[in-house]
Amino acid sequence: MIRKELVEEEKWVTNEHFNRALAVYQVLPGPEAHELCVYFGMLAGRRWGGFLAGMGFMLPGFLLMLLLTWFYIQYGIKSPTFQFIFIGFQASVIALIFIGTYRIGRHVHMNVKLLIIAAVSAGLYFIGTSFFIVLPLAGVVYTVLTGKNKAFTALLIIMLLISIINLSFTLPEISQGTLNNTSPFEIFFTGFKGGILTFGGAYTVIPFIQQDAVINNEWMTNKQFLDGIALSGILPAPLIIFTAFVGYFAGGWLGATIITAAIFLPSFCFTLIGHRFLQKVIENKALHNFLDGVTAGVIGLIATTALQLLITTITDVFSIIIFTISLITLYLLKSKFAVAFVIIGSGIISLVYNNI
Numbered sequence: 313m314i315r316k317e318l319v320e321e322e323k324w325v326t327n328e329h330f331n332r333a334l335a336v337y338q339v340l341p342g343p344e345a346h347e348l349c350v351y352f353g354m355l356a357g358r359r360w361g362g363f364l365a366g367m368g369f370m371l372p373g374f375l376l377m378l379l380l381t382w383f384y385i386q387y388g389i390k391s392p393t394f395q396f397i398f399i400g401f402q403a404s405v406i407a408l409i410f411i412g413t414y415r416i417g418r419h420v421h422m423n424v425k426l427l428i429i430a431a432v433s434a435g436l437y438f439i440g441t442s443f444f445i446v447l448p449l450a451g452v453v454y455t456v457l458t459g460k461n462k463a464f465t466a467l468l469i470i471m472l473l474i475s476i477i478n479l480s481f482t483l484p485e486i487s488q489g490t491l492n493n494t495s496p497f498e499i500f501f502t503g504f505k506g507g508i509l510t511f512g513g514a515y516t517v518i519p520f521i522q523q524d525a526v527i528n529n530e531w532m533t534n535k536q537f538l539d540g541i542a543l544s545g546i547l548p549a550p551l552i553i554f555t556a557f558v559g560y561f562a563g564g565w566l567g568a569t570i571i572t573a574a575i576f577l578p579s580f581c582f583t584l585i586g587h588r589f590l591q592k593v594i595e596n597k598a599l600h601n602f603l604d605g606v607t608a609g610v611i612g613l614i615a616t617t618a619l620q621l622l623i624t625t626i627t628d629v630f631s632i633i634i635f636t637i638s639l640i641t642l643y644l645l646k647s648k649f650a651v652a653f654v655i656i657g658s659g660i661i662s663l664v665y666n667n668i
Contacts (some may be wrong), residue, residue, distance in 0.1 A: 314348055324352060341510050342579030343550055346370060350583040359584050366580055373549020374572050377556040380543045381568065385560070388539070393663065400662025401542035402535055403631045404655050407638035408545065409618045412515030414643075417611050425457050426608040433612030443520065447509065447609045454605025494529060499559055499567045502529075503574030506555065509610070510575075514552035516610045517575070519617040525558045532561040534624050542659075546652045630665060634658050 318324045325333075333351055337344035346369050353365020388394040422430070429450050436446050502524040506517040518541070525531045532540075540557030547553065552575060559571030626635050638654050645653070 314345065314352075318352055324356060337583075340582055341508055342582060343510065343514060343552055343576075345550065346576060347579045347583050350580060354584060362584050363580070366576070366583075370550070370553070370572070370576055373544075373547055373553040374556055376547050376549060377544060377553045378560075378565070378568060380547070381540075381557045381560045384539065384543065384557075396663045396666040397659035398535075398539050398542070398662075399631070399666070400634055400658035400660070401655055402538040402625050403634035403662075404638040404658035405538045405542045405545065406618060406621050406625060407635050407642055408541070408651060408654070409515060409518060409614065409621070410639060411642040413611055413614045413618060416515060416607065416614070422608065422611075425454060426604065429454055429605055429608040430612040430615070433609040434616045435612075437519070437613050437616045443509075443523075443609075443613055446613065447606050450609030450612075451602040451605040454608065455601045458601045494531065494562045494567070496563065496566065496570055498524075498529065499562045499570045500574045502562075503555060503559070503571035504577060506552075507575040507578040510552065514550060515614060516607075517552055517555070519610075519613040521555055521558055522617055522621075525562070529562065531558065534621055536561065538621065538625065542655050545655045551651075630662075634661065 315327075315330055319327050319330050333348060334344065337347040337351070340347070346366060349369040350362045350366040353368075354362030357364065388398065417426075417430070433446050433450050437443060502521065505524075506520050509520055510517045522534075522537055526534050526537055537558070540554045541551070543557060544551050544554035553572070555575050556568040556572045559568040561567075563570065622635075626632055638658055641654050642650060647653070
């Protein structure tokens with residue numbers, strides 16, 4: 313849609329210019345559609361134009377997400393009818409995460425080395441290793457594996473594995489929090505961390521936000537977390553806007569605003585401050601290899617999170633059926649409306665089934 317408007321209709325830029333800009337932001341973390349809007353807004357109206365274009369991209373979805381969050385809190389939690397609908401939502405969202413994981417892997421052209429890195433990353437994350445260790449390790453290992461000196465490669469990997477074992481035992485645990493004592497800084501850090509680590513699409517932010525929101529700080533349950541993703545999936549907005557829902561559970565309307573601002577902040581900064589520098593840096597092949605390794609690590613993290621959500625949420629035959637149908641439908645349908653269609657359809661089927 314952005315390409316059609318800017319290249320074909322408005323003729324602001326050439327198709328070659330658009331492709332070069334897209335190549336930059338597909339490599340960098342953050343939602344690339346948002347970063348493209350900021351970049352082309354900056355071309356049209358300098359940094360102020362970039363800021364306005366970025367706000368124009370995220371603000372409608374944010375306001376709609378706030379509206380649905382209010383509705384969910386006021387009526388969705390209390391109403392048996394809506395609870396039946398959300399049972400279907402939850403099963404379809406888990407299918408959505410699995411499909412998202414597959415599509416991210418296809419985007420980075422997964423090879424045997426990347427598949428192994430993804431599997432090892434999944435295992436490390438499953439046993440409790442911090443993703444602050446897993447992801448840099450994944451990037452460094454793949455960078456070294458694609459080098460020419462195999463002896464050095466083997467030595468470095470052994471050293472890194474020893475380091476990760478040591479760090480796993482020495483790193484302090486993230487502080488626990490509750491809904492009543494969550495500080496704005498904690499909420500901001502959760503969002504900012506998600507924005508920095510979003511590689512290859514909004515699905516990659518899910519394990520990081522889920523770790524803080526459900527496990528570390530206990531702002532919400534896994535089922536409520538899935539409900540938030542489902543609500544964002546039916547909106548005409550980027551999926552990553554579900555973080556506003558999470559932020560509300562952490563700190564009300566202020567929390568929703570803080571976490572949304574934090575998660576989009578990196579993409580604003582990358583574009584408004586560092587575009588020219590980044591355009592030169594990404595020509596370095598080693599950086600591409602490092603980021604491919606990080607992305608493989610993230611795929612492993614998403615897979616682990618998806619399996620954990622599957623085990624805790626899909627607990628009866630009906631949920632298994634909804635999950636399976638959703639998975640097949642999302643794989644086969646290529647329409648941009650597929651996500652909304654599957655989520656809404658799953659909710660309707662669940663409502664009908666539970667009222668028979």
